[in-house]
Amino acid sequence: MKPLLHALVLCAASVAGQATLADTTIRLGGSEDASRTVIQVKNHMARLAHAGQPGHVLYDRARHVAIYVDPERREYREIDQQQLDQYAEIITRLRRQLEQLSVQMQNLPAAQRAFIEQQMGIPAGGLPDLEVMTTESRGKYRVAGFNCELQVLLKDQQPIGEVCLATAADTGMSEDDFATLMAMMNFMRDLASTTQKMVGELGENSRLLLSGLHGVPVKMKDYVSKTEYHVTEVSRDEIAPAIFDQHLAYQKQDLLLDMPVR
Numbered sequence: 001m002k003p004l005l006h007a008l009v010l011c012a013a014s015v016a017g018q019a020t021l022a023d024t025t026i027r028l029g030g031s032e033d034a035s036r037t038v039i040q041v042k043n044h045m046a047r048l049a050h051a052g053q054p055g056h057v058l059y060d061r062a063r064h065v066a067i068y069v070d071p072e073r074r075e076y077r078e079i080d081q082q083q084l085d086q087y088a089e090i091i092t093r094l095r096r097q098l099e100q101l102s103v104q105m106q107n108l109p110a111a112q113r114a115f116i117e118q119q120m121g122i123p124a125g126g127l128p129d130l131e132v133m134t135t136e137s138r139g140k141y142r143v144a145g146f147n148c149e150l151q152v153l154l155k156d157q158q159p160i161g162e163v164c165l166a167t168a169a170d171t172g173m174s175e176d177d178f179a180t181l182m183a184m185m186n187f188m189r190d191l192a193s194t195t196q197k198m199v200g201e202l203g204e205n206s207r208l209l210l211s212g213l214h215g216v217p218v219k220m221k222d223y224v225s226k227t228e229y230h231v232t233e234v235s236r237d238e239i240a241p242a243i244f245d246q247h248l249a250y251q252k253q254d255l256l257l258d259m260p261v262r
Contacts, residue, residue: 023239024177029232041177045244046184058244059184066187069247076247077255081187088194138162143218144231163220 028037036051049056058067069076105113134157138150141164148164219230 023236024174025235025237025239026231027233027235028229030227030229039181040239040243041180042239042241042244043176044180046180047244058247059180059187061180061183064183064187066184066191067247069250071246071250074250075253076250077253079191079255081190083255084187084190084194088190091194133160146218148218160224161220161222164218166218 024039024041026039026041028039030036038049040047044061046059046061047056048058054072055068055070058069059065060067063080065078065080067076067078134154136152136154138152140147140149142148143164146166148166150162150164152159153161153163219228221228
């Protein structure tokens, strides 16, 4: 489900014209045909769907809940902020314990240590260090009809990607739609941060979520994978409410943290 994060890092993307209607549909494209993503916002609900993926993600700002919907299996899962905070606390504690165990195993024979690491699910050589990034402004540009500021993402002082950010005022979105998308982005930032504590290294889109940058991503490029994402179309046509609540006819499943965060 990783491609859905392409939508999250661009979820507040550029919108042309006057904000006269509450509904917003944003279509995103990239360097690959399979990267097509559609984001739809109506009132306090947002929906993200990616080409080639059977499921989609909903975010309910009124309840502060993210929902992963699987139409093929006719089921869905929810996670709210309280549950996410609880998981973050558990994972932080688990990582601390695994780090202590790795230190204690330093003097064990290599074969014995490898066996214990395998049984405990610890990566060979111990848990990876948490990836730390910095950013650097590279001036103002105009992308997709909007003025934006180019920010380069740096890892160990080496550039690994870039994003051009516009201010909220430049988007032309209704305040309500923009608030819904920003709430979703903040929620997924917390989810990405929780995941990073176990995997260490970040996916290309999680890097943007955790970079600390604020604004409206109009365009993003990853230097390593050579992928690029940008706004391709924006519509203010009315959206049928049914697309946001059709999952209620499905079976609700217990929460599993397999939602797209990388």
